[in-house]
Amino acid sequence: MKEQLWIALKMTLVMTVLTGLIYPLAVTGVAQVFFPKAANGSRLRRGGEWVGSRLIGQSWKGPEWFHGRPSAHNYNGLASGGSNYGPSNQQWVAAVTRRAGRWRRVTGQTRPVPADLVEASASGLDPDISPAAAAYQAARVARARHLPLARVQALIRRFTRGRTFGFLGAPRVNVLELNLALLRQR
Amino acid sequence: MSVYGVAQFLFFLVVLAAITPPLGRYITAIYEGRRTFLSPLLSPLEHGLYRMTGVNPERESNWKQYALALIGFSLVKTLILYALLRLQYWLPLNPNHLPGVPPSLAMNTAVSFVTNTNWQNYAGETTLSYFSQMAGLTVQNFLSAAAGIAVAVALIRGIARRQAETIGNFWADLTRGTLYLLLPLAFGLALFYAGSGVIQNFKPNLHYATVTGQKAVLPMGPVASQYAIENLGTNGGGFFNANSAHPYEGPTPLVGFICVLSFVAIGAAMTHVLGRMTGHVAHGWAVWGAMAFLLAAGFFVAYHFDAQPNPLLPAAVAQARAPGNPGGAMEGKEVRFSLGGSDWFAVATTSTSCGDVNSMHDSFAPLAGMVLLLNMMLGCVGFGGVGAGLYGMMMLILITVFIAGLMIGRTPEYLGKKIEAREVKMAMLGVLAMSTLILVFSALGAATPAGRAGVYNPGPHGLTEILYAFASPTANNGSAFAGLNGNTRFYNWTQAICMLFGRFLMIIPVLAIAGSLARKKICPPSAGTLAPQTPLFAAMLVGVVLLVGALNFFPALTIAPILEHLLLHAGRAF
DSSP states (O other): OHHHHHHHHHHHHHHIIIIIIIHHHHHHHHHHHHOHHHHTTOEEEETTEEEEETTSOOOOOSTTSOOOOOOTTTTOTTOOOOOOOOTTOHHHHHHHHHHHHHHHHHHTOOSOEEGGGTSOOSSSOOOEEOHHHHHHHHHHHHHHHTOOHHHHHHHHHHTEEOOBTTTBSOOEEEHHHHHHHHHTTO | OOHHHHHHHHHHHHHHHHHHHHHHHHHHHHHTTOOOTTHHHHHHHHHHHHHHHTOOTTOOBOHHHHHHHHHHHHHHHHHHHHHHHHTGGGSSOOTTOOOOOOHHHHHHHHHHHHTTOOOOSSOHHHHOOHHIIIIIIIHHHHHHHHHHHHHHHHHHHHHHOSSOSOOBOHHHHHHHIIIIIIHHHHHHHHHHHHHHTOOBOOOOOEEEEOTTSOEEEEOOSBHHHHHHHHHHTTOOOOSSTTGGGSTTTSOSHHHHHHHHHHHHHHHHHHHHHHHHHHTOHHHHHHHHHHHHHHHHHHHHHHHHHHTSOOTTSOTTEEOSOBTTBOOSOOTTOOGGGHHHHHHHHHHHHHHSSOOOOSSOGGGSOHHHHHHHHHHHHTTSOSSOSTTHHHHHHHHHHHHHHHHHHHHHTSOOEETTEEOOHHHHHHHHHHHHHHHHHHHHHHHHHHHSHHHHTTOOSOTHHHHHHHHHHHHHHHTTOOOOOTTSOOOSHHHHHHHHHHHHHHHHHHHHHHHHHHHHHHHSOOOOOOTTSOOTTSHHHHHHHHHHHHHHHHHHHHHHHIIIIIHHHHHHHTTOOO
16 A cells, blocks of 8 residues: 555656646747737737736626626626526516616616526626627617617628538627727727 | 528537548557557657556556556556646746646646546636646646546457456557557647647737727737647546636537547547457447447437526527527527537547536536436447547446346356456446446535535526536536635545446446456357347447446435426526
């Protein structure tokens, strides 16, 4: 048994060097050479400053922007996670009902609100909304920016990503990309 | 349910069936010590490792020595990982200056990663340094996976050999699995992920101002290298708190698809290894079929219930699915993965012992959440963990053969080996240990203030959270109903016990069975043998899996998710 423990110790140390240091360093080296943009967080720059990442959602205020999904941690980049509300929790039902009422009020619509606009994402950092959720906000954004509705709708269509290979995942609109495109409309 | 959701799943099964034979052949070659196409590159490294550690790969051991080596190894790894987590403040690669991990959390985490569970009572981005993630957790992701595969291979050797005393050399199996199987695949996957948006760097977190001028921060770190092995090795412990739901871990639907494929692939290929090494390839496919059926059944049931509208929500929420509209069940789900993609990931991660998540299981519809819970209660045998899936299923196969033997009054046999009292007792020990741990500790959690203090959601859903918090560690899965706060002394310790016993009260009986089967002669099949390659066998096996699960857990499920479902549809909120 003593011999086995001795081997165990040596094996742990040797494997730590191989799989815990050499392997991640090799992956980092290759990734930084061949895909530095993706490996460093798919960040977007505007006027020389970082304004975020294409992959990480951020919070938006005001009618002139498309808004992302509710976040259980207010888009805190260091606290990813969902609300973890269960489907029979009345606090959750109340929160969703409140958000739906608010969306109807601020957009002046009576249509039901797409669920992804009133239900919190899993990561709290979801960068996307559904095409329906974008369409729901289009008239409000167009009004606030004095843009023709058709132009805003055309932008949504341009920034809608389809399913991968036609069947994987869901169609979606990246909120940051769409809002940056709005800024270029002036 | 949408046609896309179903198509994703069916496409996945087809791809899985296609890669099972080649991967199975490759794994067989590795563990039979034959040359593979990577041997010219890796063989010198392999023998260098043997020299450095003083291992003689030719010296085989009996089952007890094999088990002792594995237990000693796990003990040493746990102590080293514990020390590393406690001391991370003084260790390198800690650009965000995180303090040492507190004692009971470090102990829970060390046990969790050594047992291939990867239950996480911490949020990675604010608790662990890059060094802890790499040299601590990534290493365990490799080694605990390789240890699991080694045990499965030792069991298969026990079935295949006749009148033999030995079942292999643990250190050689561990080294070969790591070098020839896990390391090359993880390297390729990590590069694919890094090219797809999973981050891989050593930068400190990036503080920036958003477009509207708010302060925000982007987390950084070596994620892709850990993400690749955490899934390939069915460990599942994410770099970030949100795991695969985090856009820096699961940036695209394609990454999600490859991720699921990677954590099911080795488990599926092990059925082929069983078939090849015992000379009963068709039997391997029968086991594959039974596992695929369990996975598919789980997926369709969970997807069906999760796609139902929630009667508690007002008409102001659009719950009906339409083109461009994802439907109602988006709480705790990411838009890019779709409902079907989230449910499929969730069922696959609980049917294997992976435990990585790309949606928040706590927010699933009650009966969809129940499927996830039941998957783990059944022991994660819908392909299962790497190695663990096959040896867990083998316990149930032996019980199936035993029950079939009882039905016709003959001594049961399996692939030419007589199954006698010792084997059946050992198999039952594994099965009973699982259910006892889950049910006794859940009862304790529900009955004590310390247990109830962690519960987040009120009503019957809270009991589901407690059941999940013990089923997941016991089955070495690691996914969570994450509303429950497990970072308390009560959960840190009780879960550590579940993880240890859940792992070793399975592995020790499995190796004991391997040892006793290896000693037996091979006898020709008789008219009373349950032919192991037939659909009838697969159906019997599925029946036994479900029967064992139902008998053990149905009462508990009745007062938790089933009750919640009934009350929810009667309009009752909590």
